[in-house]
Amino acid sequence: MRRSAVTAVIAAVAVICGGAALYGIAGPDSNAASAQCGTAPKAAAALDALATGEVAAFQLAAEPEYLGGLTFRGENGEERALSDFAGKTLLVNVWATWCAPCRREMPALDRLQAAEADARFAVMPISIDLGSRDKPAAFLKSVGASNLPLLTDPSTEIFNDLKRRSLALGLPVTLLIDPKGCLLGHINGPAEWDSADGVKLVQAAKEGA
Secondary structure (H helix, E strand, O other), X not given: OHHHHHHHHHHHHHHXXXXXXXXXXOOOOHHHHHHHHOXXXXXXXXXXXXXXXXXXXXXXXOOOOEOOOOEEEOOOXXXXXXXXXXXXXXXXXXXXXXXXXXXXXXXXXXXXXXXXXXXXXXXXXXXXXXXXXXXXXXXXXHXXXXXXXXXXXXXXXXXXXXXXXXXXXXXOEEEEEOOOOEEEEEEEOOOOOOOHHHHHHHHHHHHHO
């Protein structure tokens, strides 16, 4: 009851912010995902008790879902894929400068990156703003996010893929991904990721990897 009620509220907020967006790339077939990520739902289930408080809207991955093929532009504008970061637990946040909840959430993600980033974990915010990188760069500076990398997807394909997978309802959407590139769970809408609740969830995912 708690999870469904909270999820419904967050979904409504996310749709308001992201209703105009249509984005994406195609993922691997279900057989490939099962082969790569067959144990991920069990690992996700171990996080269930930690999806409380500030991260109560965290939705566990119920089926194998491989996300390593998602591509974006790196800090120097080069093409990257999440699979390039194999071996790390990732908190991938898809956002845009026009999204008001994204502005409220970004400082918390920046603080989480400062406190928890290491060889086994990273926060990866990916802007889907069209055009040049100047606007998302200015946004990060304006909210004081000095610890986060500037990652972009001006093709807006990532969000469309997440929509096709029924993972994204709007912006922001945040995904917790294991070192194999497999989904552990996600949140639609903002969350206080540097809260005690958020940190416990991230640390448990990192330790369980």
